[in-house]
Amino acid sequence: MATADWPSTGIRLDLPIPAPATAARRTASLVVSRLDLEPPVNIEELLRARAEVHRVDWPHKTVDAILLKLSGHSPSVYLRATDNLFRERFTMAHELGHLMLPWHLPRANCAIGTGNLDLEKYSVEDEADIFASCLLIPDAWLLDLLRVHGDDMSEILRELNSAEVTTIAGLRALRRVLISGWIFVAYNKEIIATPGTSAHELRNMSVRKARRRLESQCYASGEAIVNDFTVRWYQMFSPAEPPERDPADGRTLHQQLVDAISMVESDEHERTHLANVCNGKVGGLLREASGRPATETFSILKYRFESSHVAFLLEQPDFISWLAEKARTIEAGDTKAKKGRRK
Ligand SMILES: [Zn+2]
Numbered sequence: 001m002a003t004a005d006w007p008s009t010g011i012r013l014d015l016p017i018p019a020p021a022t023a024a025r026r027t028a029s030l031v032v033s034r035l036d037l038e039p040p041v042n043i044e045e046l047l048r049a050r051a052e053v054h055r056v057d058w059p060h061k062t063v064d065a066i067l068l069k070l071s072g073h074s075p076s077v078y079l080r081a082t083d084n085l086f087r088e089r090f091t092m093a094h095e096l097g098h099l100m101l102p103w104h105l106p107r108a109n110c111a112i113g114t115g116n117l118d119l120e121k122y123s124v125e126d127e128a129d130i131f132a133s134c135l136l137i138p139d140a141w142l143l144d145l146l147r148v149h150g151d152d153m154s155e156i157l158r159e160l161n162s163a164e165v166t167t168i169a170g171l172r173a174l175r176r177v178l179i180s181g182w183i184f185v186a187y188n189k190e191i192i193a194t195p196g197t198s199a200h201e202l203r204n205m206s207v208r209k210a211r212r213r214l215e216s217q218c219y220a221s222g223e224a225i226v227n228d229f230t231v232r233w234y235q236m237f238s239p240a241e242p243p244e245r246d247p248a249d250g251r252t253l254h255q256q257l258v259d260a261i262s263m264v265e266s267d268e269h270e271r272t273h274l275a276n277v278c279n280g281k282v283g284g285l286l287r288e289a290s291g292r293p294a295t296e297t298f299s300i301l302k303y304r305f306e307s308s309h310v311a312f313l314l315e316q317p318d319f320i321s322w323l324a325e326k327a328r329t330i331e332a333g334d335t336k337a338k339k340g341r342r343k
Contacts, residue, residue, distance in 0.1 A: 021130040025176075027101055028134030039163035041136050043092045050099050051075040053092070064091045065110045067098055075099060086166045086227060090132050097131030104128070137163045137173035146177060153182070153233040157224035167229040179289050179296075181237035181303050183214055187229055196284070196300075197236060198307035237303035242294050242324030253325055260318035277310055282326045290333040298327035 031037070035046075047053055051067075056078050064087075066078040077095045082088055091110070098104045104124050137160070149155045160170040167186050174184075180196035189207050193199040202210040211232070215221060218234040225231075251259070254275075261274045281304055289297050301323050305314055313319045 021127060024097065024101060024127040024130040025134045025139070028097075028131045029139055031100065031135060032138040032140065037135070037138065039137065039141060041093075041163075043089050043096065043136065047077065047092045047096050047099075050096065051077045053077050053079060055079045055081050055088075057081050063110065065095050067095050067110065069099075084166070086164055086169070089136065089164060090166065090169050093132030093135050094128045096135070097128035098124070101127060101131060133169060133173045133176070136165050137170065139177060142173065142177045151220070151235060151239070153235065154222040154224040157226050157231050157233065160226050165227070167226045167231060170226050171231065179285065179292070180300050181235060183218075183234045183236060185211060185214075185232045185234075186226075195288075196304055237299050239295065240299045240302055242298035242327050243321060245321055245325055249321075253322060256318050256322045256325075260313060260316040260322060263316050263318070264312060274310060274313070278313070278322075281305065281308065282323075286330055289330050292331065294324075294327040294331040297330045298324055301327060 044053070052074060054076065058080055060080075064080050067075060068078075069075040077092070079088060079091060079095075094110060098110075101124070104127070110125065110128070145156050145159050149159070156174070157170075160174065163170060163173075165173070168190060171184050171186055171190075171192050175192060175194050178194040180194055182194040183197060183199060184190075184192045185207065186192065191199070191202060191207065191210060202213065205213065214234045214236075218236055219238040220235040221233060223230055223232045249256070257275055257278060258271070261271050261278075265271050265274060282301065285297060285301060285304070289300070302314065305311055305323070
């Protein structure tokens with residue numbers, strides 16, 4: 001599964017960010033806030049404070065760095081000298097990840113940034129990559145860019161240049177904070193979709209054909225230069241304003257959903273199943289998008305349902321109204337988990 005199926009075009013689709021990455025992400029954001037880091041992060045200084053760093057020439061292109069941690073000695077990092085300084089910055093951040101994530105044992109060697117976020121093969125290497133990404137391109141900084149520039153993706157992409165990372169590292173980082181409905185084409189060969197974006201039909205297409213398809217289906221598109229490479233972006237969802245709920249409607253939200261489903265499904269067992277599917281889809285976004293504006297999450301919820309097997313529900317006014325209220329709940333950040341913590 002995952003990227004292994006698609007080596008020919010380098011297409012990466014809507015892989016979720018695996019749960020174990022959360023610890024690496026949290027640790028990185030803790031470091032960012034404690035040291036008040038902002039791009040461009042002085043990663044060499046941070047690494048040299050914790051290890052001896054040696055930049056060396058060696059012929060093995062599959063190994064980017066070696067970390068030695070012998071007891072009684074301070075750690076040593078041997079970094080493969082390349083002509084790509086932004087890649088080396090990422091390698092240094094990756095090694096810092098091994099040093100700062102306490103459960104990482106010293107590794108013989110590191111191959112950085114394979115991007116194979118495959119749950120089955122998920123390893124401390126991926127975890128160090130996530131740490132590196134979250135340190136050099138912090139979540140808080142990215143979320144700020146989204147707040148300032150909204151849907152102006154060309155401007156957001158241009159801002160990524162200040163992080164001094166490779167084009168692909170910048171896009172992978174951006175993918176962390178964007179919700180469904182964005183697709184990027186980088187180097188004219190890599191296609192990257194944000195989680196939950198429907199892009200399976202691109203799977204067996206040449207990039208040229210995929211671009212034509214995206215151009216005809218997207219709501220908006222544009223491009224920007226990131227680290228000297230052109231990145232083309234496609235916004236697949238159209239912005240939609242959540243309708244106001246009729247104040248005289250005394251039903252609970254759950255009842256409204258049940259009523260919408262009852263309009264199209266007579267079998268009780270199937271109705272329960274459909275309600276679970278709907279709640280599951282919305283619940284996923286609750287975790288990803290808590291606090292985001294209702295207009296944004298409503299547009300994305302609609303997009304997610306449009307590209308699902310329960311798209312027929314969108315024809316029901318009660319269902320649209322239910323989605324709108326859910327989007328407002330997400331904006332308020334009123335999740336069950338939060339309610340639980342308050343007790
Ligand atoms: Zn490593």
